[in-house]
Amino acid sequence: KAGVTQTPRYLIKTRGQQVTLSCSPISGHRSVSWYQQTPGQGLQFLFEYFSETQRNKGNFPGRFSGRQFSNSRSEMNVSTLELGDSALYLCASSEGTTGGYTFGSGTRLTVV
Amino acid sequence: DQQVKQNSPSLSVQEGRISILNCDYTNSMFDYFLWYKKYPAEGPTFLISISSIKDKNEDGRFTVFLNKSAKHLSLHIVPSQPGDSAVYFCAASSAGGTSYGKLTFGQGTILTVHP
Numbered sequence: 001k002a003g004v005t006q007t008p009r010y011l012i013k014t015r016g017q018q019v020t021l022s023c024s025p026i027s028g029h030r031s032v033s034w035y036q037q038t039p040g041q042g043l044q045f046l047f048e049y050f051s052e053t054q055r056n057k058g059n060f061p062g063r064f065s066g067r068q069f070s071n072s073r074s075e076m077n078v079s080t081l082e083l084g085d086s087a088l089y090l091c092a093s094s095e096g097t098t099g100g101y102t103f104g105s106g107t108r109l110t111v112v
Numbered sequence: 113d114q115q116v117k118q119n120s121p122s123l124s125v126q127e128g129r130i131s132i133l134n135c136d137y138t139n140s141m142f143d144y145f146l147w148y149k150k151y152p153a154e155g156p157t158f159l160i161s162i163s164s165i166k167d168k169n170e171d172g173r174f175t176v177f178l179n180k181s182a183k184h185l186s187l188h189i190v191p192s193q194p195g196d197s198a199v200y201f202c203a204a205s206s207a208g209g210t211s212y213g214k215l216t217f218g219q220g221t222i223l224t225v226h227p
Binding site: 031032033042043044045047048049050056088092094100105106108 | 146148153154155156157158161201203213214215216217218219220
């Protein structure tokens, strides 16, 4: 069974630009969550999608948004990038009930 | 407000000995706890979990203990191996409602196992 796939692995963007990250969950998993990892703040929850609907959202500004497609693939978008958005962005998928989440390898975003 | 805390930033043990990683939580709504292992530039890898209806769960060399009254859980690794060297994260979740998909992580503990 293929794991959670995130693309691209690395990305360099300039302040003010926008970026879109992609996540393909494990086959059959309908829940996709996104996390931001930074050295200072650790792993922080961004949002979760289930069957194309956002069910939960963390404490991030509106510049961070996402969506989920009918095949459960998810995208995350960050607009008007700031230097502080430099981080490892992780996607996790699960079947949708409480339980374990399988993480992808992440996308390393660097904003210059 | 850090709801999940791992107070030890690092732990160093000798190969073959026991590693004990600790985690405390403050939110009494948490009912499911997980441990993840992480290498740099990779996503966390699930190790073991425990539901709040249990106080112990074992999987091979890994055992997680939960003390609900103390809001404390620990991960025991026996015997420790050099390949166990990584960052270990404790995470917690609660069922349904506004908690869907949300894991609350501790800050992590760097485990180093010396040969």
